[in-house]
Amino acid sequence: MRYVKYTPEYKEEAIRLLQMLWSHLDERGQRELFAWRYENNPFAETPWVYLAMHNNMVVGFRGFVPQNFVFGKNTELKGFTPADAIVHPGYRRQGVLTKLNHIFFDDIDQSFSGRGLIYNLSSNKFSTPGYLKQHWQATNGIKRFALRTSLPNYFFIKTKTPKEASEGSSLISDKGWHIDISSSVRAAEMALCYENCRPTDKICNIRDERYFRWRYAYLTEAYIFACLLHDDVMTAYLVLRKVSDYQYLLWEYAVPGHKELKILVQTAMRERTIPFLRGWVLSGSETSLLGRCGFLAAPVRLWQFLGKERLPVLVRPLQREPSESDFFVGTADIRKIDHWQLFLADRH
Incomplete structure (x- = not known):
């Protein structure tokens, strides 16, 4: 298996895999969503999308959506949020998504020199443990x-x-x-x-x-x-x-x-x-x-009494191996949800 950054030559194979995730959309809707989220994003020169390949077939997909953020008067930083993630059923439980996340950080190390962070508004009870192992940390903000x-x-x-x-x-x-x-x-x-x-x-x-x-x-x-x-x-x-x-x-x-x-x-x-x-x-x-x-x-x-778990917002700096100080933007600890303004519109 090999891992690559997305380029247009992989588009048809990528959308074919995403059909499993976007089954609620018809083919036209799937193409419109892919184009809007990844190709037409004005805050990305190229899509921040990573693929797992086996025999020229896309078997894993991991996408990130970048946007521009600001703290205080003019401290600007790039904010990434994990978006679509899927592995073909025949290739699951092989650490594919973990490897795709590593490829994302390789790309960050090579092509991004600014200050940035990652916020996760869509993790669930199955994905949260994996994120926590990769230096995401839970905020005190519960999604409700x-x-x-x-x-x-x-x-x-x-x-x-x-x-x-x-x-x-x-x-x-x-x-x-x-x-x-x-x-x-x-x-x-x-x-x-x-x-x-x-x-x-x-x-x-x-x-x-x-x-x-x-x-x-x-x-x-x-x-x-x-x-x-x-x-x-x-x-x-x-x-x-x-x-x-x-x-x-x-x-x-x-x-x-x-x-x-x-x-x-x-x-x-x-x-x-x-x-x-x-x-x-x-x-x-x-x-x-x-x-x-x-x-x-x-x-x-x-x-909790009803047995319905409410999960926290997850955050982490862009550094591959973040230190404690990397979790601060100025004086703001990014693990404190009161230091954020996040809307449903910020989720992808």
Whole structure:
């Protein structure tokens, strides 16, 4: 078996293997997802994808998605998140994924000279032990959700058709502000809004115009954008992702405070007749913020009582053999989830 970095000549074989992982998509959807995630990512000159080959057949795939992050005023670093990983059933239990991770670090050593880190938002009970053996460490942030419900909306859509995401809404207020709800991403305005709202005491994804144009170029019909404008200047936004007519996810947001988030959530749920809205709460501050907006988070102990394990966010520096100091960006310990701002939109 040999291990290589992805180049376009391996594309067909790679997608053929990924069909096992992406069986919920048709062939066109699989190709669109591959192109969006790996080939069209504006934060990567070439895909950070690694393959295991046997007799010219791709039998293992490991992909990483890079994005640009920032801490404080201007400490920029590259953030990688593990994405798709699969080994052909006939080649499992041979350490293929471990070897592919090693090839990734070989590539980092040879072609990347900046500061960076890896955050893992999608590990499960099967993969977490392996990551911990490879110098990932658990943060104190547990992956769990908070829920906001509207029973009137639930009973309404049991009998009527909810408004389509493509139908725009503009609600005018006599206080100089209005809320715009649509399926169109306002990339330049949202980028400026995020920069104005970004917490400088946290490690954040740089949500610039490139980010918005790329992030929402795939499955465009699944997203709703609610923007709060004051005198035609965007001061807050939130993005919702549709799961079904009954359920949406709070995908990401930028707000100066809880009042703006609350009014956007209330308005979006009312205008789109959303019965259930789930938001990610990784830290105590996020639990408090969403709690002030009507969300209820189930306590971790309740999940444990029900036998449903909630796993932590995993992080590590880019160094192959990291030291204790490598887990710090300035004064921020990356193992403390309060030093991060992470949304569902940051998961791949």
